[in-house]
Amino acid sequence: xxxxxxxxxxxxxxxxxxxxxxxxxxxxxxxxxxxxxxxxxxxxxxxxxxxxxxxxxxxxxxxxxxxxxxxxxxxxxxxxxxxxxxxxxxxxxxxxxxxxxxxxxxxxxxxxxxxxxxxxxxxxxxxxxxxxxxxxxxxxxxxxxxxxxxxxxxxxxxxxxxxxxxxxxxxxxxxxxxxxxxxxxxxxxxxxxxxxxxxxxxxxxxxxxxxxxxxxxxxxxxxxxxxxxxxxxxxxxxxxxxxxxxxxxxxxxxxxxxxxxxxxxxxxxxxxxxxxxxxxxxxxxxxxxxxxxxxxxxxxxxxxxxxxxxxxxxxxxxxxxxxxxxxxxxxxxxxxxxxxxxxxxxxxxxxxxxxxxxxxxxxxxxxxxxxxxxxxxxxxxxxxxxxxxxxxxxxxxxxxxxxxxxxxxxxxxxxx
Ligand SMILES: *Cc1c(COP(=O)(O)O)cnc(C)c1O
Ligand SMILES: [Zn+2]
Numbered sequence: 448x449x450x451x452x453x454x455x456x457x458x459x460x461x462x463x464x465x466x467x468x469x470x471x472x473x474x475x476x477x478x479x480x481x482x483x484x485x486x487x488x489x490x491x492x493x494x495x496x497x498x499x500x501x502x503x504x505x506x507x508x509x510x511x512x513x514x515x516x517x518x519x520x521x522x523x524x525x526x527x528x529x530x531x532x533x534x535x536x537x538x539x540x541x542x543x544x545x546x547x548x549x550x551x552x553x554x555x556x557x558x559x560x561x562x563x564x565x566x567x568x569x570x571x572x573x574x575x576x577x578x579x580x581x582x583x584x585x586x587x588x589x590x591x592x593x594x595x596x597x598x599x600x601x602x603x604x605x606x607x608x609x610x611x612x613x614x615x616x617x618x619x620x621x622x623x624x625x626x627x628x629x630x631x632x633x634x635x636x637x638x639x640x641x642x643x644x645x646x647x648x649x650x651x652x653x654x655x656x657x658x659x660x661x662x663x664x665x666x667x668x669x670x671x672x673x674x675x676x677x678x679x680x681x682x683x684x685x686x687x688x689x690x691x692x693x694x695x696x697x698x699x700x701x702x703x704x705x706x707x708x709x710x711x712x713x714x715x716x717x718x719x720x721x722x723x724x725x726x727x728x729x730x731x732x733x734x735x736x737x738x739x740x741x742x743x744x745x746x747x748x749x750x751x752x753x754x755x756x757x758x759x760x761x762x763x764x765x766x767x768x769x770x771x772x773x774x775x776x777x778x779x780x781x782x783x784x785x786x787x788x789x790x791x792x793x794x795x796x797x798x799x800x801x802x803x804x805x806x807x808x809x810x811x812x813x814x815x816x817x818x819x820x821x822x823x824x825x826x827x828x829x830x831x832x833x834x835x836x837x838x839x840x841x842x843x844x845x846x847x848x849x850x851x852x853x854x855x856x857x858x859x860x861x862x863x
Contacts, residue, residue, distance in 0.1 A: 551834030562664030584613030668699030722811030726751030800835025
C-alpha cells in the first residue's frame with residue numbers, strides 16, 4: 448500500500464483500539480466503532496510557507512495531511528473551490544464579512560467528491576473490484592463518478608426521493624443503481640440502507656464507500672477546512688455554518704481545524720454550527736437538550752424537501768455534537784420555507800446558486816444572526832455544499848408558490 452510518511456494507521460473513536468490500515472479497512476473489528484486515520488504529527492514537516500509554493504489545483508495539495516500521496520490519488524480535480532465574498536448578506540446579517548465556500552464547483556457538483564476521491568483511492572489501495580454504498584443522492588453520484596475513474600464497479604442504493612439528476616448521473620457513470628420503492632416516490636435513506644445491507648450480505652467482497660463505514664470520507668473532507676483557513680491566512684473565522692446530514696463534512700472540518708491548531712498553523716479552533724431543516728433535525732434537538740447522541744426521527748415524521756440533510760438517524764451524532772461543543776459553535780434548525788427563501792435571496796442578492804439543502808446554511812446563519820449569536824465584526828462562512836442546479840425543481844416550485852401567494856392578497860398596486 449502506498450501511504451504518506453506521517454500516516455500511521457486507524458484508531459477507533461469508540462474503544463480506542465488501533466489498527467493497521469493495510470489489513471483493517473472499515474469499522475472497528477473489536478467494537479464496530481468508527482475508525483479514524485491517525486498520523487505521527489512529528490513527521491509532518493509541511494508549513495504554510497511550503498504550501499504557498501505548491502500547486503493549488505485540487506484538494507491533493509494537502510496530501511501530507513491525508514493517508515495517501517498524490518501519486519496514488521483517484522482524482523478528478525476536486526477541491527480548490529472558490530471562497531466568495533457576500534457583502535449584501537453581511538449587511539443583512541449585521542456582521543463584518545460573509546464568505547461562501549462554493550463546493551458546487553466540484554466535478555459532480557458537491558463536496559461529496561472530496562470524500563469519494565479519498566475513499567476510491569483507498570479502495571484501489573486495498574485491491575477492491577466492487578464498491579457499494581447507500582446515499583441520499585449526491586454521494587451515490589460522486590461514488591459512481593470516482594469508481595468510473597478508478598475502474599471499479601459501483602453498486603449504488605438510493606431512496607426514491609433522491610433527485611432525478613443524482614439517479615440519472617449515477618447510471619450515466621455506469622454504476623448499478625437500485626432505487627428503493629420506485630413506485631411510491633417517498634422511500635427514505637433508511638430504506639436504501641436496508642437494500643444496501645442485504646446486498647452486502649450477499650457480496651461480502653464488495654468494498655463499502657458508505658458514510659463513516661469507510662474511514663476515509665470524513666478524512667477527505669478535512670481539506671475544506673484547510674483551504675478555508677489557508678485563504679484566511681490561517682486566521683480562524685468566527686463561524687462556519689454547515690448544512691448537516693450525516694455530519695461527515697462537519698466532523699472532517701473540525702478534525703482539520705484541530706490539526707492546524709496542533710501543528711501551530713492557527714491559534715484557535717473553528718466554531719462549527721450545524722444547520723438542519725426543522726422537518727428532520729435530530730442533531731439540533733440533541734444539541735439543545737444537552738444530549739451526547741441523537742434520538743432518531745421516525746421515517747413518517749420526516750418533513751423536508753432538503754434531500755441531502757433528510758438524515759433521520761445520523762450514526763456519528765456523538766462526533767458531530769462533540770465537534771460543535773469543543774469548537775464552541777452551535778446548532779440551528781429553520782423551516783423549509785425559510786431555507787428556500789434564503790436560496791432565492793442568495794441567488795438574487797449575490798448571484799450565487801445554492802441548492803435547496805445547502806440553503807439551510809444561509810437560513811440558519813440568518814436565524815443565528817437574529818438570535819444575536821454573531822458580533823458586528825465577525826467573519827461568517829457559509830458552506831455551500833452543492834450546486835444550485837442539483838435541485839432546480841424544488842427551487843422553481845418554491846418560487847411558483849411564493850408568486851402564487853403574493854399575487855392573492857390586496858388590490859393591485861395603483862402606481863404601476
Ligand atoms: C450530503 C450532503 C449534505 C450533508 O452532508 P454530511 O456531511 O453528511 O452532513 C449537505 N449538503 C449536500 C448538498 C449534500 O450532498
Ligand atoms: Zn472499537
